[in-house]
Amino acid sequence: MPLWKCQVCGLVLEGPEPPDKCPRCGAPKEQFKLLSDQEAQLVTRSRKSNYLHMKAVTLLQELLKIAEEGIQDNLDPPCVKIFTEEKEFALLTIQKIMAELEVHMKKGKWG
Numbered sequence: 366m367p368l369w370k371c372q373v374c375g376l377v378l379e380g381p382e383p384p385d386k387c388p389r390c391g392a393p394k395e396q397f398k399l400l401s402d403q404e405a406q407l408v409t410r411s412r413k414s415n416y417l418h419m420k421a422v423t424l425l426q427e428l429l430k431i432a433e434e435g436i437q438d439n440l441d442p443p444c445v446k447i448f449t450e451e452k453e454f455a456l457l458t459i460q461k462i463m464a465e466l467e468v469h470m471k472k473g474k475w476g
């Protein structure tokens with residue numbers, strides 16, 4: 366399915382034809398440009414990568430909950446140490462992913 370990019374706001378849409386007007390910025394149909402195969406592939410790959418990042422965030426949030434429960438449980442110092450490291454890892458990695466996703470959005474060039 367062809368991909369169309371709004372030249373005004375960068376929104377990328379999939380469809381046999383461009384929309385009558387951009388659902389994001391209201392630009393007319395003429396502002397939509399058909400992406401080349403190469404450009405379309407970048408968009409598809411970028412979307413996949415974003416999806417994988419979001420999946421990882423979901424898992425890390427789960428790990429965060431587990432780690433916090435373990436810290437609360439407070440069985441003994443070695444256990445608390447492991448849970449604390451898990452918590453730090455999860456928090457740091459979530460931050461990194463969110464920062465990277467924000468860069469993707471700002472660049473806006475791959476939809």
Ligand SMILES: [Zn+2]
Pocket residue numbers: 371372373374375376387388389390391392
């Ligand atoms: Zn637009």
